[in-house]
Amino acid sequence: xxxxxxxxxxxxxxxxxxxxxxxxxxxxxxxxxxxxxxxxxxxxxxxxxxxxxxxxxxxxxxxxxxxxxxxxxxxxxxxxxxxxxxxxxxxxxxxxxxxxxxxxxxxxxxxxxxxxxxxxxxxxxxxxxxxxxxxxxxxxxxxxxxxxxxxxxxxxxxxxxxxxxxxxxxxxxxxxxxxxxxxxxxxxxxxxxxxxxxxxxxxxxxxxxxxxxxxxxxxxxxxxxxxxxxxxxxxxx
Amino acid sequence: xxxxxxxxxxxxxxxxxxxxxxxxxxxxxxxxxxxxxxxxxxxxxxxxxxxxxxxxxxxxxxxxxxxxxxxxxxxxxxxxxxxxxxxxxxxxxxxxxxxxxxxxxxxxxxxxxxxxxxxxxxxxxxxxxxxxxxxxxxxxxxxxxxxxxxxxxxxxxxxxxxxxxxxxxxxxxxxxxxxxxxxxxxxxxxxxxxxxxxxxxxxxxxxxxxxxxxxxxxxxxxxxxxxxxxxxxxxxxxxxxxxxxxxxxxxxxxxxxxxxxxxxxxxxxxxxxxxxxxxxxxxxxxxxxxxxxxxxxxxxxxxxxxxxxxxxxxxxxxxxxxxxxxxxxxxxxxxxxxxxxxxxxxxxxxxxxxxxxxxxxxxxxxxxxxxxxxxxxxxxxxxxxxxxxxxxxxxxxxxxxxxxxxxxxxxxxxxxxxxxxxxxxxxxxxxxxxxxxxxxxxxxxxxxxxxxxxxxxxxxxxxxxxxxxxxxxxxxxxxxxxxxxxxxxxxxxxxxxxxxxxxxxxxxxxxxxxxxxxxxxxxxxxxxxxxxxxxxxxxxxxxxxxxxxxxxxxxxxxxxxxxxxxxxxxxxxxxxxxxxxxxxxxxxxxxxxxxxxxxxxxxxxxxxxxxxxxxxxxxxxxxxxxxxxxxxxxxxxxxxxxxxxxxxx
Numbered sequence: 001x002x003x004x005x006x007x008x009x010x011x012x013x014x015x016x017x018x019x020x021x022x023x024x025x026x027x028x029x030x031x032x033x034x035x036x037x038x039x040x041x042x043x044x045x046x047x048x049x050x051x052x053x054x055x056x057x058x059x060x061x062x063x064x065x066x067x068x069x070x071x072x073x074x075x076x077x078x079x080x081x082x083x084x085x086x087x088x089x090x091x092x093x094x095x096x097x098x099x100x101x102x103x104x105x106x107x108x109x110x111x112x113x114x115x116x117x118x119x120x121x122x123x124x125x126x127x128x129x130x131x132x133x134x135x136x137x138x139x140x141x142x143x144x145x146x147x148x149x150x151x152x153x154x155x156x157x158x159x160x161x162x163x164x165x166x167x168x169x170x171x172x173x174x175x176x177x178x179x180x181x182x183x184x185x186x187x188x189x190x191x192x193x194x195x196x197x198x199x200x201x202x203x204x205x206x207x208x209x210x211x212x213x214x215x216x217x218x219x220x221x222x223x224x225x226x227x228x229x230x231x232x233x234x235x236x237x
Numbered sequence: 238x239x240x241x242x243x244x245x246x247x248x249x250x251x252x253x254x255x256x257x258x259x260x261x262x263x264x265x266x267x268x269x270x271x272x273x274x275x276x277x278x279x280x281x282x283x284x285x286x287x288x289x290x291x292x293x294x295x296x297x298x299x300x301x302x303x304x305x306x307x308x309x310x311x312x313x314x315x316x317x318x319x320x321x322x323x324x325x326x327x328x329x330x331x332x333x334x335x336x337x338x339x340x341x342x343x344x345x346x347x348x349x350x351x352x353x354x355x356x357x358x359x360x361x362x363x364x365x366x367x368x369x370x371x372x373x374x375x376x377x378x379x380x381x382x383x384x385x386x387x388x389x390x391x392x393x394x395x396x397x398x399x400x401x402x403x404x405x406x407x408x409x410x411x412x413x414x415x416x417x418x419x420x421x422x423x424x425x426x427x428x429x430x431x432x433x434x435x436x437x438x439x440x441x442x443x444x445x446x447x448x449x450x451x452x453x454x455x456x457x458x459x460x461x462x463x464x465x466x467x468x469x470x471x472x473x474x475x476x477x478x479x480x481x482x483x484x485x486x487x488x489x490x491x492x493x494x495x496x497x498x499x500x501x502x503x504x505x506x507x508x509x510x511x512x513x514x515x516x517x518x519x520x521x522x523x524x525x526x527x528x529x530x531x532x533x534x535x536x537x538x539x540x541x542x543x544x545x546x547x548x549x550x551x552x553x554x555x556x557x558x559x560x561x562x563x564x565x566x567x568x569x570x571x572x573x574x575x576x577x578x579x580x581x582x583x584x585x586x587x588x589x590x591x592x593x594x595x596x597x598x599x600x601x602x603x604x605x606x607x608x609x610x611x612x613x614x615x616x617x618x619x620x621x622x623x624x625x626x627x628x629x630x631x632x633x634x635x636x637x638x639x640x641x642x643x644x645x646x647x648x649x650x651x652x653x654x655x656x657x658x659x660x661x662x663x664x665x666x667x668x669x670x671x672x673x674x675x676x677x678x679x680x681x682x683x684x685x686x687x688x689x690x691x692x693x694x695x696x697x698x699x700x701x702x703x704x705x706x707x708x709x710x711x712x713x714x715x716x717x718x719x720x721x722x723x724x725x726x727x728x729x730x731x732x733x734x735x736x737x738x739x740x741x742x743x744x745x746x747x748x749x750x751x752x753x754x755x756x757x758x759x760x761x762x763x764x765x766x767x768x769x770x771x772x773x774x775x776x777x778x779x780x781x782x783x784x785x786x787x788x789x790x791x792x793x794x795x796x797x798x799x800x801x802x803x804x805x806x807x808x809x810x811x812x813x814x815x816x817x818x819x820x821x822x823x824x825x826x827x828x829x830x831x832x833x834x835x836x837x838x839x840x841x842x843x844x845x846x847x848x849x850x851x852x853x854x855x856x857x858x859x860x861x862x863x864x865x866x867x868x869x870x871x872x873x874x875x876x877x878x879x880x881x882x883x884x885x886x
Contacts, residue, residue, distance in 0.1 A: 055437045081439030093434045097426040105420070106427055107438035154439070 006033045007066075008158055008189050009054070009085075014063035016046075016053050016213075023049040024061070025213035031158070036180065036190040038200040040235060041210035047193040048090055050210070051162050054191075055087050056080045067158070082110045086156035090163050090193075092147040096136035100127055103135040104150050111155030115186075120149040123179055141172035148179065159183065160191045165199050173199055197235055209234045251513055252392040258509015259502070260398055260467065263405035266501030267460040268478065269485040270409055271453035273497035274416070276486070278429050278449045280348060281340060282663040284355035286482065287475025288362040289328055289454045293461020294470045295366065296324035298377050317380035320462050328458025333451040340450065341443070342847060347551050348663040349609045350846050353803065356796055357842025359479070364835030366472035374469025401463050408459065409498040416494055425449060429492075480792065484527045484671040490540020491664055500538060520678040524671045531656050531668065552604050552743065552808025553855025555862055560854060561810045563728030570724060570814075574717040583713040584781075589821045590720040591778050596801040596813030597727045598770030603799070604808030605731055606763045607743035608658075611666040612673025613798050615653065616768040618790030619676055620646035620775035625692035625785035626685055635698035635706060635780060642776035643769060649676065650768020654761045670792065677790045691786030695779055712781055719777060723770055728810065730766065739763055771798075800838070803845050806852030815853050 009031045016024040024046050031037045039047045052058045054065055056077040065073040072080050081087070086107070095103055104117065104127070121128045124145040130138055138146060144164055151159060161180075165173045173196070180203055184190060194200040200207065201224060209217040211234050219227055268290060275283045299306060300315035300323065315323070339358065343350045379397045386395040416422040428435045428442050436442045468474055485504055489496030504523050512519040530538060554561055577586045595617055602610050624642035627633045633641070657668040680686045687693075697706035706712045730736050741749045742756045749756050779785045788794065797820065805816025823841075827834045845852075851859060 057433050057437060076441075077433070077436035078439050078441045081437055087434075087437045089434055089437075093431055095427045095430050097430060098423055102423045106423055106435075108440060110439055151438075 005035075007031070008033050008035075008068060009191070010064075010066040011050070011054070012064040012066070014050065014053055014061065014065065016049050016058050016061040018049075018058075018060070023058075023213055024053065027063070027210070027214050029208045029215050029218070031189055031191055034184070034187060034189055035205045036184050036192065036203055038192045038194050038204040038207050039210050039215075040194055040197060040200060040207055040231065042195070042235060045210045046213040047210050048162055049213075051087070051160055051191070051193060054080070054085065054160065081107075081156070084111060084156045085158045085160060086151035086154055088147050088151050088159070088161045088164065090166070092143050094135040094138070094143045094146055096134055098135050099132050100130050100135055100138065100146060101132060103146055104153070107150055107154045109154050111157075113157075114155035115152040117153065120152055123152075123182065124149050141168050141175075144168060144172070144176065145179075148176070152183070157187075158189045158191065160193075162193045163195065164192070165194070165196050177203060195235065197231060207231075246513055248391055251510075254509040254513045255506065256392070256394065256398060256509075257512070258506040259402055260505070261508060262502040262505020263402050264460055264464060264478070264501075265482065265485050265505050266409050266498045267405050267456055267463075268482045269489065269497040269501045270412055270494060271456040271460075272482055272486050273489065273492060273494050274412070274456075275450055275453040276663070277492040277494070278425060279340070279344065279351075279446055280663075281343070281351040281355065281450075282348065282483070282667060283450075283453065284352055284479060285335070285359040285362065286355075286454070286457050287477075287479030288359045289332060289457040289475070290461045290464070290478065291363065291366065291472060291475035292331065293324050293328050293458035294377070294465045294468075294474060295375075295461070296320065296327060296458065297462040297465045298375050298470045300324065301377065317383075317462075317466070320465075321459070324462045325455040325459040328461070329451040329455030332454025333447050335454075336447045336450040339843065339847070341447075344446075346850075349551055349603075349666070350850065352609065352611070352663060352666055353799065354843060354846045357839045357846065359475075360796070360839025360842060361836050362839075363472055363476055364832070364839055367835065368832045370472050372471065372473065374471035374474075377465035377470050379466040397466060401467065404463065405460075406502075408456070409501075412456070413494050413498060480670055480674050481523055483667040484523050484674075487664065487667050487671065488523075488527050488530050488537055490537025493537065493539040493541075496537060496539025517682060520682070521675045524675045524678075527668070527671050528656050528675075531660075535659055551607065551850075553806050553851040553858060554604070554809040554812075555858045558858055558861060560858060560861075563725070563732070563810060566811060567721065567725055567728070571721060574721065577717075578710060578713050583709050585821065585825065587713055587716045587781050589818050590716050591774050591781065592798075592801060592821060593814040593817035594720050594723045594777070595771055595774035595798050596805065596817050597723060598767045598774060599798045600802050600807065600809075600813045601727060601730065601770065602764050602767040603802060604812070605736065605743065606739050606760055608760060608764070609662065609666040610669045610764070610767070611795050611799065612653065612669035612671075612792075613767070613771050614790050614792060614794035615673035615676040616646040616650050616771035617775035617778070617794060617798075618680065618785070619649055620772035621779040621785040621789045622680060622686055622692065624776040625695040625779040625783075628698060628780070629692055629695045630685070632696075634702070635700050638698075639773070639776040639780065642779070643772040646772025646775060647765060647769040650772075651761070651765045654764035654768070658757050658761050658764060670795070673790070673792065673795060677787070677792070680787055680790045686785075686787075689787065691784055691788075692779075693784055695783040695785065697780055697783060706780065716777055716781060719773065723773060724814075727770070731810075735759070735762075796842075800842055800845070802852075804841070804849070804852055806854030806856070806858070809852065809854040809858065812852050812854040819853070 007030050011027055011029050014024050014027040027046065027050055039050060041047050049058060053061050056075055063073060064071050067083055067085065072083060098106065126142050127146055127149060130142065135146065148164060164176055177199060180190065192200065192204065205221055207219045208215045209231060216234065217230060268286060272283055272286050275281055297320040300320045303312040304314055335358065339354055343354055383397040383400050386393050416425055424435065424440055424445060428445055432442045485500050486497055488504065489500035504526065508519055508522055511522040559565060599613050602608050620642035623645045624638045627638035627641050628635065653669060653672045656672060657665055660668055681688060697712060699705050700715055704711050704715065706715065738754055738759050742759060746756055775789065801816035801820050802813050804819050805812030805814065824834065827837055830837065849856065
């Protein structure tokens with residue numbers, strides 16, 4: 001990626017609260033067209049909160065969230081989604097009263113250019129066999145695949161993944177890495193929240209390290225080599 | 238046929254009642270379907286559903302009578318078929334507005350508030366219609382095209398009734414299909430599970446909720462139009478049915494659409510058959526079945542066992558405040574109570590004391606345990622009846638009559654508590670409401686309660702053979718003494734280790750369980766104690782006013798005690814007393830309004846839920862707490878400033 005490519009999403013001075021307690025303290029980062037960017041950080045650093053803010057799911061917040069030139073910070077979630085952002089939450093959010101098919105077809109198509117169901121099933125062949133079973137009867141890995149596959153249909157151009165590898169077997173983690181690379185190659189812009197640095201390091205163009213509710217370090221792919229100690233400092237327990 | 242004769246029932250009667258049962262079942266199914274959908278999506282126990290059903294029936298009637306209602310405008314009379322299209326839409330729009338204005342505001346609050354809000358709305362709407370139309374029903378003819386009937390050989394089948402059953406089944410299963418099998422239905426189901434995520438997928442969930450409510454309400458309106466030619470169109474038509482509907486939903490399994498439909502039809506038929514074989518039980522059979530279902534299948538016939546919701550923590554008390562100092566207030570009440578009969582009419586003073594005692598009892602379970610009981614009229618009323626009967630018919634000494642009343646109330650409380658205690662939140666409210674209805678219908682039918690008249694001219698007698706209670710002041714001071722003992726008793730309970738455990742259950746039941754408390758047992762004991770104290774209040778009421786009547790066991794009494802507790806402040810020591818004083822004063826001041834009282838009371842209910850959730854005492858507590866905090870802050874600032882000056886020096 002070159003520095004000149006267009007900024008898709010820009011987060012500026014984002015503060016957020018859960019009730020009385022403050023979760024974000026002036027967060028700043030940006031994502032450019034076609035990039036894969038990660039937010040790295042420990043539990044409780046504010047990564048998930050940042051994603052929830054982008055999606056409009058945290059009400060108590062200040063700051064500017066610019067998506068393709070429009071400040072969406074004050075918009076309700078359904079409008080933000082319709083601007084072209086798709087969200088795959090932590091814990092996957094598979095609906096137990098919906099079948100695999102219904103789960104996959106739930107998010108409405110908001111723009112042209114989304115993947116077809118057949119293309120998605122090609123990415124995740126496992127889902128085909130479980131097409132009619134209730135969503136939560138799937139294994140953890142299959143549920144994650146369903147959660148990822150679900151947001152590819154809608155035509156959204158910016159995909160947000162919250163810890164897609166959490167609690168999954170290494171072989172599945174590898175599979176997900178392959179899928180993310182394919183998605184990137186297809187032109188999707190991807191924002192990934194991860195604790196698993198090894199997983200993220202191979203994929204991302206740029207990394208933002210989050211600690212205590214703000215971005216404390218930023219590295220491009222080439223800068224990683226010299227800064228491993230620093231990253232370990234922020235990610236280690 | 239031969240078999241029929243063996244059991245001694247003429248086939249015409251049997252099939253006739255079966256048909257009536259099926260008709261009722263059709264209405265139960267349509268109504269409980271709406272309630273189940275609204276509950277499933279919005280987590281609101283839509284008590285106003287009955288009023289919305291009534292609106293449907295009145296809507297059809299209005300359309301029919303347009304020329305008479307607006308004589309100058311030359312409007313045509315709009316008949317049944319158009320009404321069937323127009324009225325449900327209009328009622329649905331009214332529902333959408335209600336959701337927008339009122340119901341939306343309580344989504345994020347405890348279940349209790351949704352129920353209270355809709356109870357208030359129901360009172361206001363039904364009360365207003367009652368003012369204009371009274372108890373008399375309006376006639377609405379069967380449409381021309383559906384008149385007449387078919388002779389089936391063994392019975393006569395009126396065409397309109399066949400149409401109602403067929404249409405209800407189509408509507409019910411159509412709705413079921415829509416929710417379970419369509420794209421829109423999948424949005425609904427997903428939004429029930431995780432509304433935030435569904436919004437983040439780009440679906441406008443708030444609008445979906447509004448439309449769902451409107452749809453459920455529209456179903457009630459549709460049922461209302463269908464009902465107009467069968468039942469009389471009257472302001473009361475929704476009042477009775479809503480409690481039955483709640484029982485049907487509990488039997489079917491909360492949130493189960495299929496369960497609501499099947500249980501509705503089935504229970505209508507069972508009710509019809511009961512009319513043939515054991516007519517005395519026909520009014521209560523549904524509630525008794527509900528009790529049985531709760532024993533054997535607590536989640537309902539078609540319900541899935543869900544993780545239990547936590548109890549409601551709606552308390553607004555603040556321990557440590559002087560408002561919670563029981564000893565202080567006991568002294569104040571003693572002095573104030575002695576002075577009261579010289580300031581107000583003693584009868585009004587006694588009314589306040591009795592209702593305050595009742596509300597204290599209620600607060601024990603709602604405020605301190607967090608269980609939304611909605612059937613305390615059963616304990617209050619049953620005790621009043623037993624006490625009155627023992628005094629009037631058996632001539633027992635007054636103290637023994639009161640004791641008997643209290644024993645019966647306690648026993649009923651233990652039984653109802655045992656049935657209901659495993660359930661929480663809205664479910665608990667619906668169950669206690671339905672169980673209380675058994676007592677109500679028993680009181681309506683039993684010969685010794687004298688139906689509409691009630692037990693009148695109950696002798697007050699002499700207490701312990703010494704105190705002549707026919708003297709008003711004597712009666713007053715006995716009432717005051719009982720109230721003070723009751724107040725001290727409640728204070729003692731909530732400050733005992735037992736009371737601390739109750740509070741811990743309210744705040745975090747799973748944690749209390751993990752600490753080794755058998756929380757169900759604690760809740761049951763608290764519920765029984767609450768029933769006992771309600772019994773004391775009911776018994777006193779019967780002696781003071783020398784009357785036990787259906788009003789005492791009616792659901793409105795349960796609503797009143799809840800309103801008193803809410804106005805005063807849920808979970809506060811003084812709230813129930815203040816609430817009783819406010820409500821009695823209000824009712825006296827409003828007495829000149831006649832039938833409007835119910836409307837005003839309904840509006841107060843709504844306003845309390847929307848704007849005064851902490852109640853009078855709770856709001857006062859909050860004000861005092863904020864002031865205390867400011868003071869501490871000021872002192873801190875000042876001492877900091879002093880230190881800084883010292884350092885500077």
